[in-house]
């Protein structure tokens with residue numbers, strides 16, 4: 423008979439995500455991924471001044487807020503037909519790149535390594551599941567030392583972001599029309615000096631530690647296989663080739679690479695606590711009606727799908743679509759692709775710094791239109807992020823956001839297909855149901871963040887909380 427294990431909270435960034443897994447014969451035979459808080463950002467943004475939407479939508483999350491600044495700006499720039507200057511685009515990419523490095527470094531040392539490396543016998547390392555720790559004492563000490571060093575490096579990434587972003591999280595440097603802080607010899611030098619220290623850490627700590635992890639836990643090259651369908655919207659707009667990205671967009675299914683078709687994105691809600699009418703083919707027409715008593719539903723996350731299919735999104739998707747990573751599609755491949763991406767983006771950032779032209783414009787002034795529509799598609803750190811906006815009478819009429827974690831952590835869809843994390847969990851061996859450390863290892867390889875996928879909703883200034891009974 424199957425034994426049910428409930429793991430909640432799952433992420434180490436924040437709570438509000440729950441996994442229910444059924445274990446039978448030493449393996450997971452079924453898994454349910456539940457976002458247990460409602461996000462409601464779409465409702466908060468209605469009737470707002472579009473110029474505020476870029477700042478407000480960043481509040482969806484504290485770790486990837488620059489991604490929302492990018493997606494929101496791109497959506498309104500499409501709606502208002504704005505072309506931003508070369509310098510503005512480079513500065514935005516530098517802000518976004520700094521945030522990506524902070525996310526990827528933090529993910530490896532903070533969110534993943536405690537599942538594999540025995541930390542000290544004190545919080546935040548305890549309480550924990552006891553795991554099959556495989557590192558020698560010397561390796562363990564070294565990795566725990568790097569964990570502490572990564573705190574400083576993660577702060578350095580934030581310091582770097584602040585140079586052009588003003589503050590962190592929720593920067594003021596990315597806005598509709600371009601960027602807000604012009605480059606000069608001083609701020610470029612400050613940025614570069616931090617970037618060089620971060621690159622040294624990536625080369626001398628992160629990459630060797632990833633390599634060591636992959637050797638010690640080689641079996642994780644066979645675990646956590648997701649849907650094997652990959653989606654990316656592209657990341658970091660190319661300042662020299664309008665419409666292109668430094669990390670290219672694409673869809674990879676059965677080894678076939680096809681062009682991204684935004685019209686193929688839709689959302690289903692059969693197992694989500696939303697009214698059935700919220701199922702939508704056209705995201706621009708998407709609606710958000712809460713239905714907390716819906717029979718059979720188990721998540722506040724909707725089920726985004728591409729041509730009706732479950733997709734995995736994130737650094738592994740980007741690397742497979744660009745062709746830079748071909749090894750596999752497992753837990754370890756997911757982790758490796760992320761670390762290699764940190765190295766790649768840090769190198770790109772150094773090139774971008776050289777492309778800044780002090781004294782040239784960073785911002786295009788514009789007249790807001792009375793009525794307009796736009797879509798902002800970019801990858802965030804964890805995968806594809808889209809903002810769909812409609813403006814009516816100078817105010818936001820409708821705002822729909824689909825985050826990376828909604829793609830990866832989605833519940834089943836209208837055809838009962840499990841989401842990406844659910845798929846990856848099914849079949850995973852569990853050695854000890856009292857210490858099911860394998861669940862976290864598989865789930866966290868996606869770098870899940872339920873704050874982006876779910877959120878607190880405050881109708882009438884009151885925080886409503888909906889939890890699974």
Ligand code: NFE
Nearest residue numbers: 483486803804827871874
């Ligand atoms: Ni809260 Fe986010 C990222 C966005 S959702 S972290 O990356 O967008 O997963």
